[in-house]
Amino acid sequence: MRFKDSLAYPLIIIISLVAAATLYIGYSLNLDTLRETIQAREIDKSQAIYRAVKDKIDHEIKEIVVLSQVLKTRRQLLNGLIHFYRQGEVDPLQNSMDLIYSSLQELSVDFFLITDQQGKIVYQASPPTGREDLSGVWGLEEALAGKESLSAGAGPLGWAILSLAPLSLEGKQYGVLVLGFSLSHDFARKIAAATGTQITFSTAYQILASSWPPKDRGQVNLDRVTDSILGKRPVYANNSLTNLSSFYTPIEIVDETVCLVINADTTPIAELLGQKRRQLVLSLLAVLMVTTVMGSGLAIAIVRPLKKLQNRSLAAVREFTEKDIALNRWGNEIDTLSRTLELMLAAIKSHLQDLHRTQETLRREKSFLDDIFASIQDGLNVLDLDYNIIRNNAVVEQRFGHTQLVGQKCYRAIHGRDEICEDCPCRVAKETGKASYQSKQVLIGGDETWIEIYAFPLKDRDTGEITGIIEYSRDVTELKATEKTLRLREEQLRQAAKMEAVGRLAGGVAHDFNNILTVILGECELLLQHLPEQDPMVGEVRGILEATRRAASLTQHLLAFSRKQVLQPQPLDLNQVVANMERMLRRVLGEDIVLVTNPAADLGTVKVDLNQLEQVILNLAANARDAMPQGGAMTIETANVDLNEDYVLQHLGAFPGAYVMLAVSDTGVGVDKEDMAHIFEPFFTTKEQGRGTGLGLSMVYGIVKQSRGHIGVYSEVGHGTTFKIYLPRYDLTPQDLAEPSPPPAVAAGGTETILLVEDEAGVRDVVCRMLEPAGYRILPAAGPQEALEVSRGYQGPIHLLFTDVVMPGMSGRELADRILAQRPGLKVLFMSGYTENAVFHHGVLDLGISFINKPFKYTILMKKVREVLDA
């Protein structure tokens, strides 16, 4: 940095300039003061001269006035004047006036005159004035008129101050005594000589008297004269070029105001001022030099530490901003400091902004983490390596009912232990460095609670070092319960699926078996019709019939289980049904078992197949009987029940709604849990071999399900079993309840024409051989197509279409619709070992559809055919 760029340079200049200015001001003030002092002194001196002049003039005026007063009464003077008047002789007057005048020599009397009454000069003291009269003298007329006057002004005697006194004796005025003195140049010179100045008396128009030589009288400024007189004040002026001061002051002389001008030579003053000026200048220069030197020292003293500060701040700037700052571009040290401070401030500001942003980011991230912590609905603990809780969420506190967990050992705070749990997953995670899992049941608030714990080692991302443990715990009590329920449902589902599969199998087997049994049964009945009663083969045939009927019963059971039998539901009052069966039930139960019925009042109505319902009750009664070999009690209870969602969730296959419950309870041996899962399976039995088919409860199950009901069983080994059957409740009036239908009677034959459609040849044949003997004309067809052809080709009336339901190519229902189109009014009777088709809605006959189930007995067949033909 050059010296000119340094702060010291302007500092030194400023200090020097300030010092110079101060000194100059001081010098100027000093000189001004000196000048003013001198001027004031000059003015005072002039004022003094003015007062002296004024006093002198006043004194001389006073003298002449007094003298006039004295002389005007002098007898000598008056006698002389009178003598002059009377005798015309002036000598006596002259002598007396000369005598008087000689006594006045010491006075400043320039004029000593006597005029006559015309103003003509009678006497004038020497030297003479050269005038003969005083006309033009101010106040003469007034004096001639007897008025004493004092006048001042220009006139025949020059500019004179005159006392004019009338000279009177005994009332007669003879003339005027004039005494006065002249305001002449000599007068001015005398004063000037006495005062060492130049004196001028002037009016606004002209100089009256002056000590100046005529050529210098232009020094007097008439404007200042006027100003002074008008303003009635002194006016002072100093001409430094001519070294002449002028003091103008008004002075009143009698009735005239003139201006007294006092001029003084100010050369000594100018020389004095000049001398002073030189002294001051020298002093100023000396002081300036000293000040400059001192200022330089001061500047250096100031600048040196500034320079250090500058260098330090530059280094700081480089450190802060990584910028290398060129020094000399920025002027002096203050400039540099200012610039570096700006840069430092900018850098600090930038850092602060970054810091704020970082803080804000951290705050948001912390808030985000806090939110995560708080949002997790499970427990979350963060532990240090000593298992102290360093962070936890509210769930942990709420779960264990503790607050202020931070800082405590987790095993003490949560589990109340003095040492870590043996199987603690946190310890495992810490020791193995891997995640650990534990699921356990704990007591929390007296409640058994399932807790799953996941422990993760908290690792430093950079070093991989384990710095803590994260413990995540979840209350899975509900989950466990749900799992249990799910397992139960799965089991139930499996069981239901198994039952379904078994049912389908059973149904399929039963159907085919039914066809076979139909043939066997039909052939046996036909055979019996043809064998004489005493034929030994009759017994064999009857045995075959009986076996066939038993086989048919079995197939019915299987069909019932598989829910494939045909039901004919009707509105029933369960209480009434139970009451009607009471006698039968007592016979079935025997004497050792007490039957208790507990019917509910206002029991709702159910729509079920009566026969099947009775079969259910009978089967349950038989089951209860077998469970109480030593006797006991069986209770039948009814009630209106509403199954809710909870029940439905617990019991697969149940649906919510209004039900009528039929509960059959026994006090028998009960069923253990293992067997409970199988009791409704076909052929499952706990009885001895040969003591049951194992189809009773499966039949009950099938019937209840097919009736859209639900069955539940509750059993305790050694205490008994309760079967609860829930059947849908219908809002039917008592009038809707029908009496059970009477047993069918054997129907007679007929002569109608029947179109028989059956794809099974054996069944077709045996049915023909059953019906034809009864007088019916049978038109057999092996299938739907053939039936259609027969119907089209047969000219005569066909009264009845007797068809299988399930046939290849076309269903019996469809066939019926097509033939009915050809032959309106045709009656239709369906037969089948299956009920699974569109016509039959879950085995329940649609209204108007006639059906006979295979295998059918001869009498059942006859009756049904007749019934349909007669409908």
Add this chain to the structure above:
Amino acid sequence: MVLGAICLWLWLPAPVRADVLEIPGTGACEVLLREVANAFNARHPEHRVSVPRSIGTVGGMRLVTSDQAVLVRVGRPLTPEEKDQGLTYLPFAKDLVVFAVGAKVPVRGITTAQLKAAYNGTIKNWRELGGPQAPIRLLLRQPGDASLLIIEKHLEYFRQIAFPSGAKVVYTDPDMLALLQKYDYSLGWLTLSSLEGAKTPVYPLALDGVAPSRENARARKYELLGEYALVFKERQLPRLARIFLDFLFSEEGRIIIERLGAISLPGN
């Protein structure tokens, strides 16, 4: 800042007392304005307006331009330089400049030619003007005097006239009046209001047969007419001055002015 305030206070002129108003300036309207001021003071005893002895128009202008006076009286219009200083010139009356004679001069009229002859010394005795055998005592005003300027404006020869050395120079109307009274055979000029306000045996002369009266002045027959005005700086005019101005231009003020022979002017 404090030092500056002190300096400002020292530099600024001392304010005039609110209840006293001095109106320095020309002697031309001194008597006139003093009469009005006396009437104002009688009406407003809480105030006092004084009209000091003349310091001339020049003196008055000096005081008002240097802010040593808030209101001054002048007998002439402002010069262009004075106008540039933001001064307000408010004429309030016109006055006749009259030539007057001492008590023992029975002459009542003079012609402009006679005036010229008397003032240039050609005519020295009243006898020549129809008066007594007595020398004519000439009384003059100083150069630049307002009444002299008016005379010079209408009587051109006065501009070049060389007054006799024996003439007395008088600087104010009161001084003129005093000398007219002292010297019986004197001839001088002054304003009619100064003359009429004084109630002296000094008599105004008709000029060229035209008597110096307000009527002749209004009829423009008598042409030696001067204007009196008050000069001030509008922004510095105190309340008392404004009240006085209101009085000056009021009916009462106008009556006083007219009573003294001057012609009152309506204020702006």
